[in-house]
Every structure is written in C-alpha cells, then in structure tokens.
Amino acid sequence: MHKMIRINEKRLAAKYNRRIFLAALPALSILISLLIVVLIFVIKLGTALPQQMYRTIIYLAYAAIAYGFIVCLIGSVLEDILIRAHREHTYIHIADSVMVVSQHCRTVFRDWKWVHYKKMWVIKLSEVENAECIRNHITLTAPARYFNEDSSWLGYTKADEGINFDRWWYDTNGGKNVDSLEITDFYTHGERIVRHILHCANKVRAREQRRAQFRREMLEIARNVNYPHKLKDRYQPKTKRKR
DSSP states (O other): OEEEEEOOHHHHHHHHHHHHHHHHHHHHHHHHHHHHHHHIIIIISOOOOOHHHHHHHHHHHHHHHHHHHHHHHHHHHHHHHHHHHHHHHOEEEEETTEEEEEEEEEEEEETTEEEEEEEEEEEEGGGOOEEEEETTEEEEEEEEEEEEEEGGGOOEEEETTEEEESSGGGGTSSSEEEEEEEEEOOSSOHHHHHHHHHHHHHHHHHHHHHHHHHHHHHHHHHHHOOOOHHHHHHTSOOOOOOO
C-alpha cells in the first residue's frame, strides 16, 4: 500500500496571487484617486488644473506605477520560489503501515542559497483515531513524531515496514511526540483525502488483527502437539550394560 498525495499548485498560486494583489492595492487606489480628481476638475467644474498640480499628479502616478511594478515583480519571484518549495516538501505519503505528513513552513536565504524548512509528522496508520477536513484545514487525531527542521535533514526512503531516515539517528531519536496535527489543505478534494486515510487505517488495523490471530493459532497448535516417547528416547545417550 503506497500512495503519494501532492499539492494542488493552482490553488496555492491563487493564494499567493491574492496576497500580491493586496500588496499592490495601494498603488491602484492612488491611481484611481488621481483620475477622480482630474475628472472632477475638468469635466464637472469645467476648469483646468494649475500646471503645478498637473506636475504633482504625474509624479504621484509615476510613483504608484513604479510601486505596483516592484511589488508584482518581487511577488512573482517569491511566489515561484515558494511554489517550488511546496511542490517538493508539502505532501502526504502513505508508505505501507506508516504515513508521513510533510508541509513546507518557511524559506530563508542563507549562505548564498535558499534554505527550506518543513514540518513533518510520522504516524502509524493503525493508530489513526480520526481525520477531518474543516475550513481548508485537515486535522488528524493520532500519536505522531513531530519534526520542524531543515528539509535537507529529513530525507528518508521507504522500507518494508515504514520508512528509514537518511540520517539514521532520526529513526529512533529527534523530534517530539504529539497527539494530533493540523495542516493547511493545499490539496485537491481534501475530504476525499481524509476518507482515504481512514480507509487505509482500517485496512492496516484489520491486517494486524489477522496477523495477531495467526500467531495465536500457531502458538496454540505448537502447545497441543504431543511427541511420541520414542522420539524423546531416540536422542537419549545409550548406557553400556555391566557384565
């Protein structure tokens, strides 16, 4: 049972575009205000503006356009960097009996390169108690190991029964234990993802119950086996008879 659930990049881009629009909104407001002033004086009052006022309006318009251009340019560059970071580090990975939930949380520029940090939870599917998708947030109730580290430190590979960290120390150490987690729903059909997680958790629990039942039956069979006495005597050392 293996499934990798990736983010919806269009949904994430729409979120960042709204932020860019809000940051550039002052420039648009200034341009609209200047246009209203010109229309009031020229059309309604029928008088021409003084030359100095025209000059002031032109300078303000240039400043507003420059501000909007810079905001859109910087915002577009940052948006591209963050979407790439989310594409790589935000996912839900179901690996056999273990689920890894990862979410990019911040990006910093350090040592002449972009360094990405992420939050990561490692959960046993059999211990998932509940999962919900409410108001663009996915909430899972389950014991988990929680990490908040440099993403390059938290690499791992899929193993037969879960995952193995590239830095082996994290296999049994590091992070902290939590009882639940909440992530932003950057995915497509969050409710469907929640149902899939609960379905996988039920399958893992049923599989573990079958294995436990099989072990109990084998132990019971082993206890009830009666070996013939000849088999026991066969391996006893023979003693020489005295003459």
